[in-house]
Amino acid sequence: MSAPEIHIQFAPELALFVPHGRRAGATPLATDGVSSLGHVVESTGVPLTEVGTLRVDDREVPRSYVPAAGDSVRVDPVARPQRVPGAPLRFLLDVHLGTLARRLRLLGVDTAYESTDIGDPALATRSATEKRVLLSRDRGLLHRRELWAGAFVYSTRPDDQLHDVLDRFRPELKPWSRCTACNGLLRAATREEVADRLESGTRRSYDVFAQCEECGRPYWKGAHHEQLEAIVERALAEFTSPT
Known part of the structure; x- marks a missing residue:
C-alpha cells in the first residue's frame, strides 16, 4: 500500500x-x-x-x-503581533545574540542571555523552567520539544533583529530601567554611592547616576549616550501607541 x-x-x-x-x-x-x-x-x-x-x-x-x-x-x-499566553513576556537569548540582548535590556525588556555556550538541552530547559521565549538563529534548537516558547531571529544585523522582535511580540518598553550587563533593575544613585566604581574623570564630570540593584554596575550619560538614545527613540516612535 x-x-x-x-x-x-x-x-x-x-x-x-x-x-x-x-x-x-x-x-x-x-x-x-x-x-x-x-x-x-x-x-x-x-x-x-x-x-x-x-x-x-x-x-x-x-x-x-x-x-x-x-x-x-x-x-x-505566526500572526503578528504574537501573543504568548500563560506568563509575563520574557526572553532568553542564546550565545550568538549578545548585541540584541543588550538592546532589549536597554529598552527595559526582561531579557536573559547566555554569554557562553551551555548547550541546546540546557537552553531549552531554562526556557521551560523560567517560561521565557527563546530567541535563536539555530533552527535545530527551535525544534526541541522541551521549549516553552521560541522564535527564529531572521536577520544577522542587530538593527533588523531588534525591529523584528519588537514587531513580532510588541513587549512593553521601559527604557533605561534595566542593566544591559546582567538584566537587573536600575535605581537612581548618588555620586557618593557609586564613587568607588568610577574613574576619577567620570567622578568630576558627571552628577547623575543610576546603579544596578543586582550587580552594582553604575550608569551615567557617557560618550555613547547619544547612540543609545537614538536606539531608544526609534523604538518608542515605532512601537508605542500615542497617549
Whole structure:
C-alpha cells in the first residue's frame, strides 16, 4: 500500500526553512498516514515556533490533525503581533545574540542571555523552567520539544533583529530601567554611592547616576549616550501607541 500523498504550500515568509523545490506553489509530499500535520510540517524543516494557521482544503485545522491522501495543505506564518499566553513576556537569548540582548535590556525588556555556550538541552530547559521565549538563529534548537516558547531571529544585523522582535511580540518598553550587563533593575544613585566604581574623570564630570540593584554596575550619560538614545527613540516612535 502506497503512502498517502498530500499537497503542501508554504507561505513566502517560511521559504527560508523549506527545500528550494517546495518554495513555489503546492508540492506533493508523502506522509505515513498516522503522523500529525504538525509533525509533517516540522519534518520539512520548518520549526513549529514559526507556524501559525494550518489550513486543509481552506478550512483551519489543529496541529494534531492527521492528513489524509489528497489533502491540500496551506502553512501560514505566526500572526503578528504574537501573543504568548500563560506568563509575563520574557526572553532568553542564546550565545550568538549578545548585541540584541543588550538592546532589549536597554529598552527595559526582561531579557536573559547566555554569554557562553551551555548547550541546546540546557537552553531549552531554562526556557521551560523560567517560561521565557527563546530567541535563536539555530533552527535545530527551535525544534526541541522541551521549549516553552521560541522564535527564529531572521536577520544577522542587530538593527533588523531588534525591529523584528519588537514587531513580532510588541513587549512593553521601559527604557533605561534595566542593566544591559546582567538584566537587573536600575535605581537612581548618588555620586557618593557609586564613587568607588568610577574613574576619577567620570567622578568630576558627571552628577547623575543610576546603579544596578543586582550587580552594582553604575550608569551615567557617557560618550555613547547619544547612540543609545537614538536606539531608544526609534523604538518608542515605532512601537508605542500615542497617549
